Amino acid sequence: MARPNKINLRAFQQELSERLKHKTAAQVDSLRLALECGGASWLVRLGDTGEVVPMPEPVSVPLTKPWFLGVANIRGSLYGMIDFGAFLTGESTPRGIGARLVLLGPRFAEMRAGLVVNRVLGLRNLTDFTPVDDATARAWASRTWRDKTDNEWRELDLSRLVQDQQFLQVGI
Numbered sequence: 001m002a003r004p005n006k007i008n009l010r011a012f013q014q015e016l017s018e019r020l021k022h023k024t025a026a027q028v029d030s031l032r033l034a035l036e037c038g039g040a041s042w043l044v045r046l047g048d049t050g051e052v053v054p055m056p057e058p059v060s061v062p063l064t065k066p067w068f069l070g071v072a073n074i075r076g077s078l079y080g081m082i083d084f085g086a087f088l089t090g091e092s093t094p095r096g097i098g099a100r101l102v103l104l105g106p107r108f109a110e111m112r113a114g115l116v117v118n119r120v121l122g123l124r125n126l127t128d129f130t131p132v133d134d135a136t137a138r139a140w141a142s143r144t145w146r147d148k149t150d151n152e153w154r155e156l157d158l159s160r161l162v163q164d165q166q167f168l169q170v171g172i
Contacts, residue, residue, distance in 0.1 A: 052103070
């Protein structure tokens with residue numbers, strides 16, 4: 001199906017939701033949301049992500065780590081905004097027009113947080129990747145993969161990330 005160059009984010013998410021209704025559980029389980037952040041490519045389990053929204057303007061919170069950008073009101077609920085690139089590298093990441101806030105999914109509802117990423121690259125199927133051994137991966141970067149063009153991708157395990165003490169300690 002051909003898409004225009006610019007697409008309404010809400011329309012894209014509704015179209016994606018409709019397409020996923022017709023997939024089996026195994027097909028959906030192998031799909032990942034592809035992200036670009038902190039100079040790396042990331043894959044996130046679809047069931048762990050919530051909505052992807054355009055970058056809201058955060059309200060800063062004093063005495064927090066530089067990677068905690070603040071809070072934003074998303075449809076009446078406050079969400080903490082984590083600059084995921086800065087969390088990874090320690091340096092603030094430039095956010096261009098492709099930057100998005102990826103909200104944590106419903107199973108992490110108590111967190112009310114979102115990861116700021118440089119770009120959302122769409123869906124990827126794990127069947128198109130080859131697993132790679134990576135002894136340097138963090139506990140929440142569960143696997144490393146290579147695609148057919150030899151690019152490296154890290155799989156972000158949000159259930160482990162939200163238990164990581166460094167991630168949970170936003171205060172200085």
